Amino acid sequence: MVKLKINGQEQNWDGDPDLPLLWFIRDEIGLTGTKFGCGQALCGSCTVIMDKQAVRACVTSVSDASGREVTTIEGLHPAGDHPVQKAWRQLNVPQCGYCQAGQIMQAAALLMDNPKPSHDQIREAMSGNICRCGCYQRIENAVHLASTGV
Amino acid sequence: MNILTNPNKLRGFEKHIKVENVSRRSILKTLGLAGGFVLAAPVMIRPSFAYETGAGKMPHGVVVDPRVFVSIAPDGIVTIVAHRSEMGTGVRTSLPLIVAEELEADWSRVRVQQAHGDEVKFGNQDTDGSRSTRHYLIPMRQIGASARTMLEQAAAKRWGVPASEVKAVRHEVVHSASGRKLGFGELAADAAKESVPSIEGLKLKNPKDFRYLGKGEIGMVDLHDITTGAARYGADVRLPGMKYAVIARPPVTGGKLVSFDGAEALKVSGVEKVMEVKGWPWPSKFQPLGGVAVIARNTGAAIKGCNALKVTWDDGANAKYDSVAYRAELEAAARKPGLVVRKEGDAETALKSADKVIVGEYYLPHFAHVSMEPPVAVANVKGDKAEIWAPVQSPGGTREDVAKTLGIPEENVTVNVTLLGGGFGRKSKCDFALEAALLSKELGVPVKVQWTREDDVRHDFLHTVSVERIEAGLDKNGKVIAWRHRSVAPSIASTFAAGTVHQAPFELGMGLIDNPFEIANLQCENPEAAAHTRIGWFRSVSNIPRAFAVQSMVAEIAQATNRDPKDMLLELIGSPRIVNLSSVKDPWNYGEPYDSYPIDTARLRKVVELVADKGGWGRSVPKGHGLGIAVHRSFVSYIATIVEVAVDDKGKLTVPRVDTAIDCGTYVNPERIQSQIEGAAIMGLSLAKYGEVTFKDGKVQQGNFDDHPVIRIDEAPAVTNVYIVPPPSPDTPPSGVGEPGVPPFAPALINAIFAATGKRIRAMPIGKQLEA
Ligand code: FES
Numbered sequence: 001m002v003k004l005k006i007n008g009q010e011q012n013w014d015g016d017p018d019l020p021l022l023w024f025i026r027d028e029i030g031l032t033g034t035k036f037g038c039g040q041a042l043c044g045s046c047t048v049i050m051d052k053q054a055v056r057a058c059v060t061s062v063s064d065a066s067g068r069e070v071t072t073i074e075g076l077h078p079a080g081d082h083p084v085q086k087a088w089r090q091l092n093v094p095q096c097g098y099c100q101a102g103q104i105m106q107a108a109a110l111l112m113d114n115p116k117p118s119h120d121q122i123r124e125a126m127s128g129n130i131c132r133c134g135c136y137q138r139i140e141n142a143v144h145l146a147s148t149g150v
Numbered sequence: 151m152n153i154l155t156n157p158n159k160l161r162g163f164e165k166h167i168k169v170e171n172v173s174r175r176s177i178l179k180t181l182g183l184a185g186g187f188v189l190a191a192p193v194m195i196r197p198s199f200a201y202e203t204g205a206g207k208m209p210h211g212v213v214v215d216p217r218v219f220v221s222i223a224p225d226g227i228v229t230i231v232a233h234r235s236e237m238g239t240g241v242r243t244s245l246p247l248i249v250a251e252e253l254e255a256d257w258s259r260v261r262v263q264q265a266h267g268d269e270v271k272f273g274n275q276d277t278d279g280s281r282s283t284r285h286y287l288i289p290m291r292q293i294g295a296s297a298r299t300m301l302e303q304a305a306a307k308r309w310g311v312p313a314s315e316v317k318a319v320r321h322e323v324v325h326s327a328s329g330r331k332l333g334f335g336e337l338a339a340d341a342a343k344e345s346v347p348s349i350e351g352l353k354l355k356n357p358k359d360f361r362y363l364g365k366g367e368i369g370m371v372d373l374h375d376i377t378t379g380a381a382r383y384g385a386d387v388r389l390p391g392m393k394y395a396v397i398a399r400p401p402v403t404g405g406k407l408v409s410f411d412g413a414e415a416l417k418v419s420g421v422e423k424v425m426e427v428k429g430w431p432w433p434s435k436f437q438p439l440g441g442v443a444v445i446a447r448n449t450g451a452a453i454k455g456c457n458a459l460k461v462t463w464d465d466g467a468n469a470k471y472d473s474v475a476y477r478a479e480l481e482a483a484a485r486k487p488g489l490v491v492r493k494e495g496d497a498e499t500a501l502k503s504a505d506k507v508i509v510g511e512y513y514l515p516h517f518a519h520v521s522m523e524p525p526v527a528v529a530n531v532k533g534d535k536a537e538i539w540a541p542v543q544s545p546g547g548t549r550e551d552v553a554k555t556l557g558i559p560e561e562n563v564t565v566n567v568t569l570l571g572g573g574f575g576r577k578s579k580c581d582f583a584l585e586a587a588l589l590s591k592e593l594g595v596p597v598k599v600q601w602t603r604e605d606d607v608r609h610d611f612l613h614t615v616s617v618e619r620i621e622a623g624l625d626k627n628g629k630v631i632a633w634r635h636r637s638v639a640p641s642i643a644s645t646f647a648a649g650t651v652h653q654a655p656f657e658l659g660m661g662l663i664d665n666p667f668e669i670a671n672l673q674c675e676n677p678e679a680a681a682h683t684r685i686g687w688f689r690s691v692s693n694i695p696r697a698f699a700v701q702s703m704v705a706e707i708a709q710a711t712n713r714d715p716k717d718m719l720l721e722l723i724g725s726p727r728i729v730n731l732s733s734v735k736d737p738w739n740y741g742e743p744y745d746s747y748p749i750d751t752a753r754l755r756k757v758v759e760l761v762a763d764k765g766g767w768g769r770s771v772p773k774g775h776g777l778g779i780a781v782h783r784s785f786v787s788y789i790a791t792i793v794e795v796a797v798d799d800k801g802k803l804t805v806p807r808v809d810t811a812i813d814c815g816t817y818v819n820p821e822r823i824q825s826q827i828e829g830a831a832i833m834g835l836s837l838a839k840y841g842e843v844t845f846k847d848g849k850v851q852q853g854n855f856d857d858h859p860v861i862r863i864d865e866a867p868a869v870t871n872v873y874i875v876p877p878p879s880p881d882t883p884p885s886g887v888g889e890p891g892v893p894p895f896a897p898a899l900i901n902a903i904f905a906a907t908g909k910r911i912r913a914m915p916i917g918k919q920l921e922a
């Protein structure tokens with residue numbers, strides 16, 4: 001039995017301990033904000049924050065998360081008003097939106113670590129997150145905006 | 151309770167239309183494969199408007215009825231139906247916004263409701279071909295104006311005053327003479343009893359009074375949900391008792407299952423069942439490819455189980471498909487005469503007598519869509535009823551196909567349209583929904599079919615692969631007197647009809663036969679090419695190879711004659727005029743009447759001049775940098791792009807700046823136009839730099855973002871500036887936005903690389919070509 005916390009709530013799993021955390025979160029718990037894009041840590045769609053670090057839930061097993069605190073997009077802010085979320089709305093970042101939960105979680109983790117990243121640092125930190133719609137210019141600007149106060 | 155909800159009796163012109171337009175699904179009918187297909191939807195003819203569109207000729211045409219699209223609750227909340235699919239263009243917001251504008255509704259009190267697939271009720275729902283705004287700007291205005299008129303009539307009756315004395319203003323109807331006011335909610339019940347006014351008598355708002363249209367101040371209705379994880383995509387649908395399925399499909403298109411051993415798969419924790427999925431013979435249209443499904447309690451278990459399957463396939467007729475050999479085949483075909491599809495003057499003779507002939511041969515490989523959300527669908531089939539939840543661009547077509555595949559009546563199929571995590575044409579083909587329907591029928595429980603990224607790349611309906619060969623003949627003054635363009639590529643029609651070797655008129659109409667250049671001797675040819683995989687629509691379709699070839703050639707001629715590429719381009723476009731296509735037997739114009747949407751070289755010139763001006767054409771750039779320019783008309787819009795590149799001494803390519811000018815006629819939301827163009831630059835760069843799906847022994851060689859890279863933020867253009875040409879009049883027809891940004895990007899980039907390095911790229915992707 002694996003025990004972990006997701007968005008502050010205790011969760012137990014007695015199935016396959018190797019099950020990627022992504023599918024536990026989406027299919028077993030029903031938190032569908034975290035997305036599947038590649039399954040191989042190549043796109044960042046599944047990004048969640050585990051103990052203050054952005055991780056790819058598609059290659060993190062449930063047992064890797066044992067005893068840890070996991071935050072998904074649903075748990076980032078109770079009203080959805082984290083500065084990153086607000087900046088995203090202010091700059092109309094999304095197109096289809098599918099990648100954006102992962103982008104937002106990655107950006108939130110970046111700002112925890114480095115509250116005032118430079119544009120180069122933003123580009124570097126966000127380079128694991130693919131947006132096929134091509135919202136990159138706005139993503140960069142929104143992370144910058146979130147870092148300077150929304 | 152909602153009031154204005156009586157399902158509509160079709161009104162207007164009781165004209166039966168034969169489907170002749172090409173949408174991404176109606177190709178079945180245009181190819182005559184589905185028998186006679188006659189529809190009873192009304193066409194709205196609008197005598198008070200300056201233009202006609204092809205909307206009425208789409209399958210099921212247009213329905214202009216406020217009772218179908220608008221409902222008003224007693225509390226004043228206005229619900230407007232969005233009948234097109236949202237995949238990032240903002241259409242789910244912009245079409246209802248048009249209704250709200252004419253209705254005088256306050257947007258903060260409007261809710262948007264997504265239509266399920268029902269084209270008899272809503273009219274055509276195919277979200278493709280960059281045509282939603284183009285086809286629906288006027289109908290949506292009329293719907294809003296009808297509902298507004300009904301509210302005004304109801305208020306006038308209540309007050310016993312002539313309707314001409316009352317006016318709807320911001321969610322209320324006011325009688326200014328007496329100062330009386332009634333809210334929309336208070337009037338809804340009475341308004342519902344009013345008869346729907348005739349379209350011809352409707353008074354539309356004066357565009358100068360618009361609050362929303364053309365302003366770009368309203369964010370997407372899904373914006374908040376997208377940022378909190380609440381937005382629901384196809385992959386996010388969950389039903390009680392639902393099973394998760396992942397499918398192993400034949401690795402070669404047209405291959406078949408011989409046998410499988412599911413023993414190892416069944417040992418995976420969470421896997422419940424392994425079963426065959428029915429496949430259709432090649433060419434399989436939108437039908438499933440077949441294979442073996444692993445059914446599990448969650449997607450992770452299904453994927454793991456699928457990887458543990460042992461399957462034997464019969465690879466079938468396409469087992470030898472090899473991209474290297476196929477390219478050579480296409481090149482050979484392009485060097486011989488082909489079917490002549492446009493001929494003016496005598497290019498053959500003129501090329502022979504030309505002082506100089508410049509030849510360019512341009513190769514474009516297959517592209518995969520790789521929308522961020524891989525194909526996914528949920529189906530719940532119970533007896534002779536089916537309910538589908540899927541991110542489809544074609545809700546109506548999906549409904550038809552599910553009914554046909556399950557052998558049940560169409561009325562028994564409900565298709566719920568979720569948000570689409572990207573589409574780009576892939577989700578116009580509903581094979582993934584059909585797979586879910588087949589599995590649910592067999593299992594008797596709701597089933598979600600999830601494609602992995604590898605499934606997506608390996609079993610896509612790929613963008614075609616092509617060789618475009620252009621020969622330009624110059625006289626001794628350097629003037630182009632002859633132009634022969636041969637286009638060789640397997641056609642999308644091959645996915646529907648065996649033995650297809652020529653491109654369909656809609657493909658020839660994308661940058662080949664619609665060439666806008668003023669050249670006396672001009673010939674376009676289409677030599678034969680057979681397909682060996684599923685070919686499908688990809689954002690902007692054949693315009694990508696055509697713009698790449700034509701716009702590269704322009705720069706090549708400029709170089710050969712020592713001219714400025716922009717001046718060369720303007721010279722070739724020639725005088726401001728309407729291009730005469732009378733020499734073309736079947737001139738396809740994106741389904742639009744040529745009178746409303748002619749090829750207007752004045753507009754083409756204008757976007758070139760605008761982008762040159764705003765983008766600083768000719769400005770001096772640092773060493774290793776270069777500027778390139780290209781223009782292309784597609785989806786009846788005009789777009790010109792300047793790309794600035796920097797190439798370092800190791801051949802590393804970066805894009806410091808992109809400038810794009812677009813003339814898309816009358817527009818609704820400039821903010822979303824801008825985002826589409828920004829996105830098109832990224833997609834164009836992805837295609838040019840990396841885009842390539844290759845085959846060996848019939849199998850796709852790529853699978854995920856490691857071997858099929860796309861552009862990431864650290865290599866994205868630093869800035870993309872967008873300039874929108876204001877429409878000359880409110881009667882200027884709207885034109886496409888979602889797709890047209892893509893085609894000019896790659897040639898502008900390639901031309902910029904030439905300016906920076908002197909290297910001329912004639913085959914995509916660029917890959918390592920700059921490193922050599
Ligand atoms: S799904 Fe995890 S990184 Fe792509």
Ligand code: FES
Binds near residue numbers: 098099130
């Ligand atoms: S917004 Fe569509 S993938 Fe990023």
